[in-house]
Amino acid sequence: MQKIIGIIASNLELKKRIEKLYYQDVKDKNIIIDIIDMDLLEEQGKMLVDKGAQVIIGRGGGYKLILDTVNVPVIPLNMKIIDLLKAIKEASSYSKKVVLILGYDEVDFDYDKWRGIIDVDISEEWFKSKYEIRNKVIKYIEKKDDVVIVGSGIACSFAKQYNMDNVFIDASDDSIKEAIEYSKNLLETVEKEKFDNEILRNILDGVKDGIIAIDNNGNILLYNDTAMKIMKVDKKDVSNRYILDVFPNMEWLLECLHTKKDSKRKIRHIYNSVVNTNAKLIKVDGHIYGAIGIIQDITKLQNLERKIRADLNKKGLYARYTFSDFMFKDKVTNEFIEEAKRIGRTDYTTLLYGESGAGKEILAQSMHNISKRKDKTFVAINCATISENLLESELFGYEEGAFTGAKKGGKPGLFELAHEGTLFLDEINSLPLNFQTKLLRVIEERQIMRIGSDHIIPLDIRIIAATNEFLTEKIRDNSFRADLFYRLSSLEINIPPLRERKEDIVPLFEHFVDKILKNSNIDDLNKVVKNSKLNKEDIDKLKAYNWPGNVRELKNIAQKYVVTGKIKLDYIINKFDYISIDRDYKDEYKNTELDYTNININMKEINSFVEQKIIDMLLNQGLSKTEVSQILGISRTALWKKCNKNI
Known part of the structure; x- marks a missing residue:
């Protein structure tokens, strides 16, 4: 079966480039190319489908125009930043104000970040809908002698209609190849997937749900074990029978056939059971061969939802x-x-x-x-x-x-x-x-x-x-x-950091303590913790501490408090607050007068020195690197870097 790609080119030059890049495909009519026609904008996608196109490639506004008008895949010919910059550079030669007319999903361009590099006066006009493009151009008609329009095919075509200077944002060869190769790969699998996606996906992937399939006359073709358990009717009593003769309350499945539309999920009451139902048409190559009804037991659905949420949490x-x-x-x-x-x-x-x-x-x-x-x-x-x-x-x-x-x-x-x-x-x-x-x-x-x-x-x-x-x-x-x-x-x-949010320390500590007490399985927790608030000494101690590990460290201290009934900060304070560089050198400089005019202090080196002294001291006391990183409130990787930096 021949696989045909349709392309709507923004201009003749783009068409010729595609013909050169894919000469044999164009010659064999595996690729057919039309140029944007302003009088047939709404119909061009349908015209390509009538010519046999099974997938269509469009650019910018052209892509948006055909997106909702055809029933074949529509692939965008993506715009690159470099393509846009080249067009802006060309437009700057007009010595006029540049007006960019772009779709929000065409390119990720932030002019403010390029302002220092692009020495051009630019106005930006962004559109969401295909119907906005003409109005964006018309907005500048009265100033057409002072502006140059920069955009994709449709914007430039409108500009030409109103005799306005314009520069088309051309697509690079890489963009063209990317879109066409993607379309080719898509067509390679589409024929096989037609049958699989329309029948096997609905049946094989849904076997845990109740499934009832009917033909165009409403006769039952398929009725699985789960459906039998929900409907409480044996398989031998339903085969090839008209569905309403067996299940009078399943008119919603016939309605899907009559309207030729899939039905949305809906909660229904069937034989004293509450079930979630939906119906899908069985279609192959555009022809309807019947419909499939899917019935889900609400209890199983709720269990499935809980499992999904649990899996999401794990991941x-x-x-x-x-x-x-x-x-x-x-x-x-x-x-x-x-x-x-x-x-x-x-x-x-x-x-x-x-x-x-x-x-x-x-x-x-x-x-x-x-x-x-x-x-x-x-x-x-x-x-x-x-x-x-x-x-x-x-x-x-x-x-x-x-x-x-x-x-x-x-x-x-x-x-x-x-x-x-x-x-x-x-x-x-x-x-x-x-x-x-x-x-x-x-x-x-x-x-x-x-x-x-x-x-x-x-x-x-x-x-x-x-x-x-x-x-x-x-x-x-x-x-x-x-x-x-x-x-x-x-x-x-x-x-x-927490040390700069002093008023948060006590409320956070009390919150963690309350939460630990509620969730703990320990029966014999300290009664003082359960029945009293923090005293002034404890509050002062919490507020005076520097909290190098921030909120994470505060939570750990709250856990220790719940178990011991005491706020134990001395161990950590002794490691940090009482370390003094002066202590290491006080004997050497005890009676020395300093010449302050010649002092040159490098704070970065001092901080690095103090940091290394703290790390060395903790490691020398027998703590592991994991324990040291937890005390300092940094990752083990960051600790490794600091240790190696000073080797």
Whole structure:
């Protein structure tokens, strides 16, 4: 069977380029190309289908125009940033104001970030619907002598109608090849999948549900064991019988045939059972051969939902926390919470700053749960915990046979699992420099390719990143890419450490204690803890402490308090608060007068020295690196880096 790709080219030049790139396919009529006709905009997709096109490729507004008018797949000819920049450069030669007319989903272009590089006066006009394009052009008719329109085929065609200067954003050869090769691969499988998707998917994938299939006359063709248990009628009593003669209350399945439309899920009462039902047409090559009714027992459905939620929790794909989980009284906390709520409702990439244990992931989950993506997945990735050699396969996924040990059937990456949801990149500062380039490309293009695959997978994700270090300093020492930083930091939220939120310490501590007492299985907990509040000495002790581990450390102290009835901070305080550089050198400088005019203090070196002294002291006391990293409130990877930095 011949597989035909239809293309709507924006102009003659694009058509000729495609003919040159795919000469044999065009000659064999495996590719048919039409040029946009302004008088037939709404009909061109249908005309290509009438010529035999089984998939259609369109660009910009042309893609939007045919998307809802045909019943074959429509593939976008993607626009690249470099294509747009070339068009802007060409338009600048007109010495006029440049007007960009672009669809929101055509290209991810932020003029404000390019303003310092593009020395051109630009106005942006973005459209959502195909019907907005003409009006966007007409808006500038009175100023047509002072502007040049830059856009895709339809925008430029309208500009030509009104004698306005225009520059077409041409598609690169790579974009053309990408769209055509994707379409070819799609057509390779479409014939086989017609039957599988319309019948086997509804039957074999749904065998745990009750299934009743009927032909065009309403006679029962299929009736499985689950349906028999729900309907309480034996198989031998239903075969080839008219469905209403056996089940008078199943007229909804016949209605699907009469309307020639699949029915939506609906709760119904059948034989004293409450079930969830829906119906789907059986279609092959556009012809209707009957309908399938699917009946789901509500009890089983509820159990399945609980299992799905449990699986999502295990995989970390479910955001448990909301802003109501934040316990606070300090006005500093209130300020960043309100800022996070405003940003959370948007879809912009956001960068969170905060020390380890300050609550960055809880804040990210809360922002997800206030956004339009709240019902979708939340995928959290700790960049510091994945070894460099596994990063690409874990984040991007891989195909079967991509490398030795690859799972049968391949594996989706974490980016792919976050599709339509939120991706949280924690400790982004720990990413290896060579991987940052790949991450930047994914963030900009919003698409990935699995290892061992030649298929592009488009992504619709909101990205929230977090760091416990200032990335500007890492940029200066060449350990973090500046372009990745600017792409991530369109919006920033700083989470102050707990020591700067003094009014939050006691309420948080009491909250953790109450929660531990309610959830604990220990029968003989300290009665003092159960029946009394903190005294002034305890409160002063909590507020005076520096909390290097932030909220995470506070929770640990609350756990110890529940068990012992005492707030034990002395062990940790002795390790930090009483360390003094002066103590190491007091004998040497005891009677020495300092010449203050010649003193040159390097705070960075002092901080590094003190930090190393603390680490050495804890390790020398027999603590493991895991215990030291927990005490300091940093990851084990960060501790390893600090130790090796001073070797």
